Amino acid sequence: MSQKRHAEDGKARSEGGCPEDKKRKVPSLKNAILEVMKMQSSVQHLMEPILEPLIRKVVKEEVETALRKHLSNMKRNFEKELHPFESRSLQLQFSNALSLPVFTGTRIEGEDCSSIQVALVDGLTGEVVKSGPESSARVEIVVLEGDFDGDEGDNWTLEEFKNNIVREREGKKPLLTGDAFLNLKDGVGFVSEISFTDNSSWTRSRKFRLGARVVDNSDGTRIREAKTESFIVRDHRGELYKKHHPPSLMDEVWRLEKIGKDGAFHKRLSRESITTVKDFLTLLYLDSPRLRNILGTGMSTKMWEVTVEHARTCVIDKRIFMYCPPGPQQKSGVVFNTVGQLMGLLSECQYIPIDKLSETEKVDAHNLIGTAFKRWGEVVSFEDESSLTGGSSHLTDVHHPSSPRTETNF
Template sequence: MSMKRQSQDDSKSRLDAGSSEDKRRRSLPSLSSVITEVMNMSKVQHFMEPVLEPLIRKVVKEEVELALRKYMTTIKRNCGKDVFACELRSLKLKFLDLISPPVFTGTRIEGEESSLKVALVDVLTGEVVCSGPESCAKVEIVVLEGDFDGDDGDNWTADEFKNNIVREREGKKPLLTGDAFLYLKEGIGWLSDISFTDNSSWTRSRKFRLGARIVDSFEGISVREAKTESFIVRDHRGELYKKHHPPSLSDEVWRLEKIGKDGAFHRRLSKERVNTVKDFLTLLYLDPTRLRNVSALHLSYIYKWT
């Protein structure tokens, strides 16, 4: 009896083992199904990559920016209650006067009311900086292109300012003569004796500007350059031969219209000791016939002075 039961148990065990082996074989994927699955995953990756990549980039960027903001906040807190103590102090140079026209070569450059002045000003308050080492800084005066305005109004860069500095023409003297450097005193400096050696007609705008920039550097301080309004510079030779309207009595007689300097008429008048406008009018009043003979001019020109 026991032998029969044992035989039945052995048969059942073999059936169970066979069934388990069949299940295991059925659970293993076939080679074709594995290949199909890999191909499907490759297709999914191909379509998902363009979608996931920018999404991942965006998430990473946001996380980096957040980390940077936290870092900067920590730094500012470590600087103390005054956040601005960690930032650059912003100053600027500023011309306090308009240039007095006309401007001629060889003639001292002046302001409209006095000598041309430049000041160091606080950008936030607009007040002149009259204390500290920067208030005694060394300043260089340069010549700028007349059309220089900067890409953003007055907010030009140091490179833009530098690139618009005008140098002398080949074979010519430096554009500025005199003292092109000055020292501020309590934040203000004066252009004492400076003039142009060349006219502005050869530049792209046919005009110049004066510029000012700090030579020294100061830790924790940024200083923006200054520039004047644009203006024309003419040759002084033209001024030497310019007629005066109206002429003064002390002017040389050739300042009158139709009397050329060192011309024939001018030489004849000089022989008659008619050297000034006053001499001319005196002779015209006392002896107009003699003046007509000397001048050989049309009577209407002589009589227009009577």
């Protein structure tokens, strides 16, 4: 019995173990923490020289970026305080007028054959906006109704502008062909090669306008669109019959306003051998009533005035002519230009310009010009009017005829 108790006690001591032995085998938490701290200190000493400059650089860049944004916002807010409506005053503008008339298939140009220019301007000052994101905006050229003015003149809304954009007719090509987009640079851009594919006769006003609007305006700033004056677009085939401004002397007479090619007035003039603008002007100066009678009552007074005014814009060369009627002395005569317009008189070898003549002298001189055209062989020519004002020595032989010229039928 005693032996059995001793055996169990031994077993219990063997399984439980000695407290001192157990303490030696398990490492303490304190030691573990100390070891980690030692390792952290070593790593910190190694990484600090590497990480510190990098962190400083990143922080510096972020601070500078934030500062720039803050200063920019302050400046914008300050400008808005000075000009509270400036953010809404930006507008596009066509800087030059269009070259008219406009025909389908022909490049749309500005005056003097220049490119059409579009600019972004400040509505308050009228100056071109050369800086800021808007100054490099992308712009689209569109076609507008010719009668689009907006409910309040130039203060139309974006919706009004969109509603007046003209689309192509069903089954037709887009109204504009070519590059209808342009990019502003320093607030200015130029329209590239664009042309119309259809005429404007089918629209409600029978006219078009060109419009310009900013696309991809990400910041939402309202930039008012631009529009040109209204204009008619004619079919290209009409260009063959267009009027010349100004006409030339040798243009066919139907190039004058209100005289249509192969029309009634053209046929009336042709029957009287009036086939060129020069013929028209000559009869206008020699016998205006006869010319008016040839055109007949079908040409109203208003139409007559328009035609005559257009004809008188013709560029006439500086050459002048002189006719001295037969006589013992032949020292007096009449001076006129190539279409029979009175320029002055020659009296005793002295030239007197028209502004120095009396009304009676003008009537007599006009009659003398009619005689000169009938007796063209006795007419002499000079390079210009100054040839007659430089002295009289070269006028003593004015009776000698100039180079032969085909006589007119007038």
